[in-house]
Structure formats: C-alpha cells, structure tokens
Amino acid sequence: MIVNEIFSKRQTMVIYTVKELTKMLDDQRLVLREVNAGQARMIRRYILDNVIQEQIYLPPIVAAIESGSLADGRPDSLIIIDGTQRMKALTQLESAVSRMTSSDDVAEQKKGFTLHYMLNQIEVAVQVFEGLSPKEMDQLYIDLNTKGKKVSLSKRISYDSRNEVNSLTNRLLKSHQLLRKAGVELEKAAVMRPRNTNLVSLSQLRRLVGYFMTGKVVSGKIAMHSENTGEVEETYELLMTWFDELFNLQDAKTIGDYTVSMLASYSVLSAITQYAYSGVENETYAVKQQTIQERMRKLSHVNWSPKQDIWKKFDGDVRGKDKFYYLTHNKKNNQALINWLRLEGGE
Numbered sequence: 001m002i003v004n005e006i007f008s009k010r011q012t013m014v015i016y017t018v019k020e021l022t023k024m025l026d027d028q029r030l031v032l033r034e035v036n037a038g039q040a041r042m043i044r045r046y047i048l049d050n051v052i053q054e055q056i057y058l059p060p061i062v063a064a065i066e067s068g069s070l071a072d073g074r075p076d077s078l079i080i081i082d083g084t085q086r087m088k089a090l091t092q093l094e095s096a097v098s099r100m101t102s103s104d105d106v107a108e109q110k111k112g113f114t115l116h117y118m119l120n121q122i123e124v125a126v127q128v129f130e131g132l133s134p135k136e137m138d139q140l141y142i143d144l145n146t147k148g149k150k151v152s153l154s155k156r157i158s159y160d161s162r163n164e165v166n167s168l169t170n171r172l173l174k175s176h177q178l179l180r181k182a183g184v185e186l187e188k189a190a191v192m193r194p195r196n197t198n199l200v201s202l203s204q205l206r207r208l209v210g211y212f213m214t215g216k217v218v219s220g221k222i223a224m225h226s227e228n229t230g231e232v233e234e235t236y237e238l239l240m241t242w243f244d245e246l247f248n249l250q251d252a253k254t255i256g257d258y259t260v261s262m263l264a265s266y267s268v269l270s271a272i273t274q275y276a277y278s279g280v281e282n283e284t285y286a287v288k289q290q291t292i293q294e295r296m297r298k299l300s301h302v303n304w305s306p307k308q309d310i311w312k313k314f315d316g317d318v319r320g321k322d323k324f325y326y327l328t329h330n331k332k333n334n335q336a337l338i339n340w341l342r343l344e345g346g347e
Helices: 018-026 037-050 084-091 093-101 106-118 134-146 153-159 164-175 177-182 202-214 229-249 266-277 285-297 309-313 331-344
Strands: 004-006 009-017 061-065 078-082 123-130 316-319 324-327
Touching: 009 018, 018 084, 018 093, 018 123, 037 084, 037 093, 061 134, 078 084, 078 123, 078 134, 084 093, 093 106, 164 177, 164 202, 164 229, 177 229, 202 229, 202 266, 229 266, 229 285, 266 285, 266 331, 309 324, 309 331
Parallel strands: 061 123
Antiparallel strands: 004 009, 009 123, 061 078, 316 324
C-alpha cells in the first residue's frame, strides 16, 4: 500500500472484495451518505445486465478515515464520501444471487450462478483520504459531483457499444452520405433556427433512430440492447431507405435551411417518420420497406416552403426579425401534422 501526501492530506488506493465490503456494512463499519434507492437499483441492474459478458466498469469509491489510521495498514472501517449508491448496489448482490438462482427464468438463473461464482473475485478500488474534517468531506463530495466535465453526447454515441440506439445512430451518421451533407449538429441538443442550417442535432437523430427501433415516439433517454442482430440490421436498412426518400423531397444542401424548407423543422421531420412507418412494425422487412417508399413518394408534390400559409394551421408562433413561423413541438401538433401528411399522401 503506497501512501501519498497531497495538499497535506495523506491518501492511498485500497482494494476490497465485494464480500469484504458487505461484511463491513453488516458490521456497521461502513458509514454511508444518504442512500437513493432508485439510483442504487439502477446501478445494481447495470451490474446484473452485464455480468454474463463480464463488462462491468465502476469508478473507485472515495472514502475517509481518521488521522493515523493508515499507519495500521488496510483500514477496516470507512466513511464513504462518494460512491454510496455504488456501495449499496454492490452489497446487495448476494441477496440478488439468492433470488436469481431460485427464478423460473433460465436466463435469470444463469446470471445468478455466474454472479455467485464471481462474487469471490469482484474487487473494488477505494481511494482513501486520511484526516479530513466533516466540512472537507462535504466539499470533496460536492467537487467530485459538480466539477467534472460531462462526456459529450457525440462521444457517448461513438463509444457506447452496448446501446443499440447509439450504435445504430453512429453507424447511420458514418454511412449515409446525404445525411452527412445535410449536416448533423454534434454537440448541441437542439438546432437553433434559422442560423444553424444542420438538418438535425445528434440528439434528434437519435430519437428518429429510436422510433424506427421501437415503433414509438421516444424521449432523449433511450437505453436499448437487442439480442437479435437481424432486427438491428433490418432497422438500419429501413433507416437508410427512409433517408434516401427524404432527400428526394428536398436537396440535402438546403433541407436544413429554415428559410428554404419546413423540413428543417424537427416537428415536421418527426411527424414524417411516424407517417412513413406507423402501423407496419410487425410486418415483414419487404413490406416495411415498400410501405416507407410508397408513403414518402406520395409526398413528392408537397411544397415545403416556409412561406406557405398551410403551416399557420398548426400551433406555432412568429419569432425573430425575419418573422419566421415556428411550429410548437407537442403531442397535439404532432398528431395534427401526421393527419395532414396522411391526407397529402392520399390516405
């Protein structure tokens, strides 16, 4: 155990097994901060969902001990500064093993037995600070949870191999040349019109992908993993088809320009995805693809110019010195747009 003195406070890294930590908690030798049952449950679910692949990554726990305790070797009691929810989730794994191995679900049983054999091997790193006052502990907790830089959405999508929505979004962005030409805003959650002429933000593109994967309008928080590779490939091909047809309605160079096309409105774009794909979720791939092509091509006569009076039939407001009409993005408007698209498509 190497002890470093940083800013007059001694610190070191110590390794504990999950079983050791569970015993310490049972013996009241772990002092936790306030437990958030929901967060602890999410972390526990993350561990259980990835135990078979053995892909579980948790950052070190941060803890404090009394002055002089490091001289006695590895601490046998800890005051947790940061990592209470992780610690609570880890110490609940033994009870989860018992429940899962008794399940009637074979997949749950497999997870339970895998976790049972892993519990003796799972180790947790703890960064230990010696001699911190309660005030210093509180400040360190605040600094750790507020000062760190968040990982950008573009990197989360590029690097997250578990989430099929992220993987598919990233693949689509790399492979569809016209989509890249139309532009995708990589860092901002929304696109500010009319100045920004990118077609969609990465967050919005992710929602469009999520709709094709689920057949439902999804929010920004989408976590999906599909065991069926065929379904993922099918969704990818359908998205490629839909974007091909979209760029037949408007040139990729101008589709994100709000002064030229209302297809630059995410409200319109989202409604078009639902118009094109709704009701075919359970059909064969061939039927899905044909339906998307037919429905999109029936919109070829529509004038997408923002100067058309038709847009003012939908909820919205005039903004900016150029007095552009911006559609409101809500459920009522969304359904009204879909109904209009169906009429335009001859349904």
